[in-house]
Amino acid sequence: MAQEFAFTFPLPNGLHARPASSLCRAVSRFGSGIVFSNRRTGLSANGRSILALVATLTKHGDECSLRIDGEDEEAAAESLRRFITDDFPNCDEALPARPAPPPGGRVLPRVLREPSARVRAGFPASGGIARAPVLTVRGSGAYPDVDSQTKGTTAAELAKLQSALAVVETALRGRMNDTRNATQFAILGAHLSILSDPELRTRLEAEVRSGEVTAGRAALATADHFAAILRASESELLQERALDLEDLGAQIVRALYGPPVDARPADLREDAIVVAGALAPSQLIALEKGHLRGIVLAQGGRTSHTVILARALGIPCVTGVSGIERWLADGEDVVVDGERGLVVARPSPAVRRFYELEAGKLAAFKARAEAFRAARGTTKDGTRLEVAANVGSLAEARLAFEAGAEGIGLFRTELLFMDRAEPPSEDEQAQIYSETARAAAGRPVIVRTLDVGGDKPIPYLDLPHEHNPVLGCRAVRMYDDHPEIVEAQIRAILRASATGNVKLMFPMISSLEEIRTLRTLVRRFMGELASGGIAYNPRLEIGIMVEVPSAALTVDTLAREADFFSIGSNDLAQYVLAVDRGNEKVARLYNFLHPGFLRVLAQVTADARVAGKWVGLCGELGGSELAAPLLVGLGLDEISMSTPSLATMKAAVARCDTAECRDLVAAALASETAADVEALLRRFAAARHAGSLVAPEAVRLGSVSRTRAEAIREMVDLLHLAGRVDDPDAVEDAVWQREEVYSTGVGFGIAVPHCTSSAVLATSIAVAQFASAVDWDSLDGQPVEMAFLVAVDASAAGEEHLKTIAGLSRRLMDDEFRASLLAAGSAAEVVTLLRDAVVVP
Amino acid sequence: MRIVAVTACPTGVAHTYMAAERLEKAARRLGHLIKVETQGSMGIENELTVEEIERADVVIFAAEVAVRNRERFEGRRIVEVGIQAAIKDPDRILAGLGG
Incomplete structure (x- = not known):
């Protein structure tokens, strides 16, 4: 008579590798067959297989059950019930704190803070901005050449596989003995338990026994099979385990066929963002034939030769984005922001527009330096x-x-x-x-x-x-x-x-x-x-x-x-x-x-x-x-x-x-x-800006900005280009913090967005006059024809400038003055009008 | 009517002064006597004296933040309005004062 009992899954991060392995250990003390089932996902697993348990995609709060069938089923049920209630809830710790997205505590541009934005942060290793489809490249040292191996008899392949598994196991144990690093020890331990997982072994041997593939192919196929299951999970933690399986697959293949051959990526025939775990300088050189738009690496610090080379070639590069090869799929549209160290997948129209403007701004900086x-x-x-x-x-x-x-x-x-x-x-x-x-x-x-x-x-x-x-x-x-x-x-x-x-x-x-x-x-x-x-x-x-x-x-x-x-x-x-x-x-x-x-x-x-x-x-x-x-x-x-x-x-x-x-x-x-x-x-x-509050280069007539967000960004960028603001993202953020208190659209077709920020180098005004009026959520409900963005330097807080801005605010309440500003035919005229209005310096 | 007013907004960069300007203009047009104190980024300007407050028929606070030195106005008739309302429609505020 089989035993069965139900429970609600207690762990906050779901059933990932670590709790799965402690459940496994508890189960293996008994001889009975023990099956874990998840009612929500409808998936069941052999209680002795970490991989199978993990593959049930169990999340916190799922209704689950254990069914125990065999000689010692009663003792097992009794013991496991206690284990689930008393010990199991303590076998996982809280989810590791997610790394803060903005590197160096920087503010993300507003458009990237939309909940729908898919953004990952790394290190800005080489500047510039690029957008192109993803091409993943196997980094150096991944696999020996598996496909050119000739297949022996099934028995011979099986024997090879067994000895390769033994080699990997010995190597893992050896490295566990050598390491003094607790994290590394834990990872090696996890690899070891995956290697001895019964489901993994069964599948590996079944692949070889099919008689159709070499031991190496079987190892890669098996690793891919389980990695795909993990990747399909909703938990980021489980998704990351996929890497471990791939790593293990590579270790088995190396044990079979020796060290890897030099991985030479194919030539790029179309524009691409190359995504890799790591990239050797020689690989970068081989790839760069005019179509390499950007590089994203999971590893690679800030001073590796690959990075230095990317910088010299002017190719935007972001490094240190862990797990990026799994986060991005081949052909996926992606933006590499080498200025901020960001990777943005499947950018929305607003994000694309933002980056077009950013690229334009960089080009303008470059042209000036030229x-x-x-x-x-x-x-x-x-x-x-x-x-x-x-x-x-x-x-x-x-x-x-x-x-x-x-x-x-x-x-x-x-x-x-x-x-x-x-x-x-x-x-x-x-x-x-x-x-x-x-x-x-x-x-x-x-x-x-x-x-x-x-x-x-x-x-x-x-x-x-x-x-x-x-x-x-x-x-x-x-x-x-x-x-x-x-x-x-x-x-x-x-x-x-x-x-x-x-x-x-x-x-x-x-x-x-x-x-x-x-x-x-x-x-x-x-x-x-x-x-x-x-x-x-x-x-x-x-x-x-x-x-x-x-x-x-x-x-x-x-x-x-x-x-x-x-x-x-x-x-x-x-x-x-x-x-x-x-x-x-x-x-x-x-x-x-x-x-x-x-x-x-x-x-x-x-x-x-x-x-x-x-x-x-x-x-x-x-x-x-x-x-x-x-x-x-x-x-x-x-x-x-x-x-x-x-x-x-x-x-x-x-x-x-x-x-x-x-x-x-x-x-x-x-x-x-x-x-x-x-x-x-x-x-x-x-x-160098001390003498002036408003300059012609910070005035744009006929702006094509369509939204308040675009218009604010545009004016902040004008100040950035003029060298008056050195962190436009922070200034944009400060302007929006003010804007969110209540709209600065004061009516009469004008808006006066403003902020005080330490990212402002010199207190300044930027002006935009719009080709078609922009909705600003204004006091009078009317769209805005002209906006005056006031950025005040937080550190100096120059009294004179503040006085001028106060005077200007008053003057903007004057119908005739506004009419003359709206009628101005050139940036210089706007500057003159503003200067004369309140003796702007 | 004799009116005194205080304007103040969160950053004190623009709205404080716009509201002051709008109130002053509307009041004068309607034949009132008005003085507006601004509490902005440059601190308190055009500060109201005790005597001016004493003689005023009404006090208008057009402020989004706490008015500084509020105790000066104790016992006076105070009308509190949003700073946005002062910019948008000062005539209406003045009309609502009665008297």
Whole structure:
């Protein structure tokens, strides 16, 4: 007589893998057959199979039952009933807090906050905006080539499968023993229990026994089968388990056929957004033939070579969006917002319109910077500041020169050594460096020798796995172990120095001995080249990266051996601030504007100047528009940045006055906090607008905005383009917060949306006159013909401007004044009318 | 009639001044004596004196936020209206004052 009892499913997150495995454990203590049923979904499962249990798609509150049939059914029923009431409700914890969508606490644009918007947030790795259909690409290292395997007899395939399963199991147990990370331990444990799941085993063997497929195909098909079930679930938690199954499938296949072949994606024939777990730089290069519009990666931080390459090629890229390959389907319409680090699937017409306007705005910014492309990097008062590019390949260098680079401030050579079986030869390198020097046509090319360590795996170097790679055997510290590689690279750079303006730079120097040893080595190679009759530049400049604090503090003595210095601001900041910014828990402490870090920079530049050596800066700080006045004030001779920043930074430098910038640096060094420095920089940037409240470029006549939302966004964007607002999303949000109190449509066909926000650089008015009147939910119910958006700077709250705005508000109540504004034929006329009305400055 | 009024709105950037303007204009057109104090982003302006409040026949508060220094008006006849109403139809507010 079978036993059966019913219960209401108690767990808030449904029956996912973790509770399923504890139910499984409870069930397996008994010999009876035990079936779990869900009345709502109508699905049943063998109580011993985690996968089958999970596949019942059970949610909190579902009516469920357990049916027990067998020898020990009474004891089992008794025990399981107690288990379900007492223990089961405690075997899961609350759903992990969902990551906050806006990265860095930024406000999402309003249109993306609609409940229907499908938005995922990641890291904005490469700027720009793109929209195209999705193409998923299997990242590197996924599968060996399964399809080309020949099938043996069914018995042989079964045997292969069993031994592969055993290999994977042993490997999982081994890794569980090795790991000290609790999360990793739990994941490995989950993989192990899935691997021994009876339903999985049955299905695997049935596939092979069908006699039609190889063991590898069977493994992939089985993994796909269960992954599809999980993916169909409504629970995000269950959907994520699908990845585990795919991972396990790949592990079995690797155990069967060895390591993966290089996954070469097919050529893109149409515009696409490529979506992948991870993407090797070589894959990106293979894909980029003009149709690669954007990239979304589940992994990939902010400084991987793929990301650096995407940035150099100007391809929008968002990284760190976990599970993105499952969230997006091939062919699905998607927007990649590389400015904010967002991915928007199936955008609504309003979202599409928003992004068209955003793309238009970016293009306008670009067009304006374009005027500076061919310009020399100089300040307003004529101080020279060379604006150069950071590159990792010859192709990137060519792009940089087209974009106006005045030199290559940093040629990272690591990329040449990655994704290959052996290091590039001296000849190969000499050719690449020489070609770059020729492309530079006399402009300097600073080649930095290899900077790799335990965190960047290069198989043939056999680098040790280190506990703390950034403080370990990286860059010049590993040169002693690889003399042949160092020799080939330095000789190649020397040979290239005969063909153009090449300079040699060593990374991670921390002491005078290191640079002395390396100089001796260079002299030896020079001697060998000379005796071999091979040309090189005997006066080749040899410089060092300043990225280790001990080097930063001894520039005066290092200057005896170094011909120039280049500050590696990313690494130097990491070491000075003791922050790994890849670590989310401490990333917020990583700030280039920390007064302590700025003091180090000031000492480096001052000491280099006293020593008569030139000093540059490569790293992200070099491309920061807000920080440009600091870079000028510090007295750098060169700044080097990623290619898309070149023109913007030339424009930013051209706005600077050297004396003002020196005062700014003095004030920054004396500041108490990074936030103070940032406020200082923002005030400095706003100063150029100080004299005016309304400018012709912030007036749009004949606006085609159709809705209040569009109109507000348009006016905020006008202020953004005019450089008066630096976070348009935050300003838009502030305007709407006010708008939601009650409409600013005051009647008479006008609206006065307004806000006070710290994202406003300079208090300003934007004006839009609409081609067809816009509904504003106005006091008098009439649509709006003209809107005046007032954005007030929260920090300064300039009294004069507020007075003007008050006066203007009063004047807008005057029929004749409004009539004259509506009749204005040009933006300039609107500005004049507003100015004359209340003596607007 | 002698009227004193206070206008105030949430951000104090625009509506405070628009309402003041509308009330002043309408009152003058209708032959009333009016003084409007604005409580906005620039603080209190055109501040009402004790004497002006004493002599007024009626006090209008056109405010979306609490009126500052409200105790000055204790014992006076106060008509409270929304700031939007003051902008939309000040004539109607004035007509509703009677007297």
